[in-house]
Each structure stands twice: as C-alpha cells, then as structure tokens.
Amino acid sequence: MPDLSFFEKVYEIVLKIPYGKVTTYGSIAKYLGAGKSARMVGWAMNKSHTHPKQIPAHRVVNRNGVLTGKHHFGGPNVMQQLLENERIKVNNDQIVNFKKHFWDPAIELKNDQQNHK
DNA sequence: TGATTGACCAACT
DNA sequence: CAGTTGGCCAATC
Structure with missing residues (x-):
C-alpha cells in the first residue's frame, strides 16, 4: 500500500x-478506519476539484441520503442533475x-480486500 | 504555532 | 421533537 494521502484514499x-x-x-470514513471521521x-x-482526476462526488451523500453538498458543484441543481x-x-x-441505491464500501x-491479499 | 473551520454523525438535553 | 454538544482529524487562516 503506497502512502496515499487521506484524500486519495x-x-x-x-x-x-x-x-x-x-x-x-x-460509510467511507468507517471503511477507512474507526479513527476517521465523516468530516474528513x-x-x-471539497478539495476534490483540485484532484487531477474527476471525482464523482455526486455519488456521495450524507447518511440521510440528502444532497448536503449540492452547492459545491458550482450550482444548486448540478448534483441532482448528475x-x-x-x-x-x-x-x-x-x-x-436511497437504501436501494446505497453502496457500502x-x-x-470487503471481498476485494480478501481477493487482493 | 494556535485557533478556526468543515459537503458529518450520534447522543444528549 | 428540536436544538445543542461532543467527537473525530486534517487543512487553512
């Protein structure tokens, strides 16, 4: 495992x-580790736009399935459109x-980790 | 270098 | 039942 930054993970x-x-x-925070918090x-x-790759952040929502960060896509309805x-x-x-579309890392x-080992 | 903030979550009052 | 508080940890001011 390369020393990837928290962001890259x-x-x-x-x-x-x-x-x-x-x-x-x-869920992502929990997957990264119990010590990590959802705020991270x-x-x-928030800094995903600085990353060279396109981050589909619109696929990430809060626990309620609400588009909390929709305003950070450059517009209030961009996230919903995506x-x-x-x-x-x-x-x-x-x-x-939301529960139907929910994808828990x-x-x-988990299977990928065991498979990768 | 200390203080503040942040697209969250859960528990408590 | 709604508002507040604490926690979590890294980046920015």
Whole structure:
C-alpha cells in the first residue's frame, strides 16, 4: 500500500462506486478506519476539484441520503442533475429509494480486500 | 504555532 | 421533537 494521502484514499473509494450507486460519508470514513471521521471525507470532497482526476462526488451523500453538498458543484441543481443522469431519482434534495441505491464500501470492497491479499 | 473551520454523525438535553 | 454538544482529524487562516 503506497502512502496515499487521506484524500486519495477517499477518492479511490469514490471512484470505485459503480454506476447508479451512492454511498455515505460515514460509510467511507468507517471503511477507512474507526479513527476517521465523516468530516474528513467531506473535506476531501471539497478539495476534490483540485484532484487531477474527476471525482464523482455526486455519488456521495450524507447518511440521510440528502444532497448536503449540492452547492459545491458550482450550482444548486448540478448534483441532482448528475444523479438523475445515472437513473437515480432525487426528490426535495433527497435520493429516492436511497437504501436501494446505497453502496457500502465496507461490504462491497470487503471481498476485494480478501481477493487482493 | 494556535485557533478556526468543515459537503458529518450520534447522543444528549 | 428540536436544538445543542461532543467527537473525530486534517487543512487553512
């Protein structure tokens, strides 16, 4: 494991989110380690625009499935548009059937960790 | 170098 | 049931 920065670790997970799926800040933080907090994930997203790669931050929402950071996409409705572009319905800044689209890295990447070993 | 902040979460009052 | 507080840790002022 290269000494990736905290940001890059978060980006790696976000980039692994499949099409039409979403995850939460807390889940990513929990996957990175119990010592990490969800705030760090949000911080990484804020600086995601500085990252050379495109970070699909629109696939990351808070625990309630609400588009908390929609304003950081350069517009109040950009995030929703991106989600709807992936067949994800958004109503009142909240993802419809959020539980259905939820993609937990702690579970999905768990198999990948064992496989990678 | 100390203080502040931050796209969060959970518990407590 | 709504508002407040604490925690978590790194980056910025």
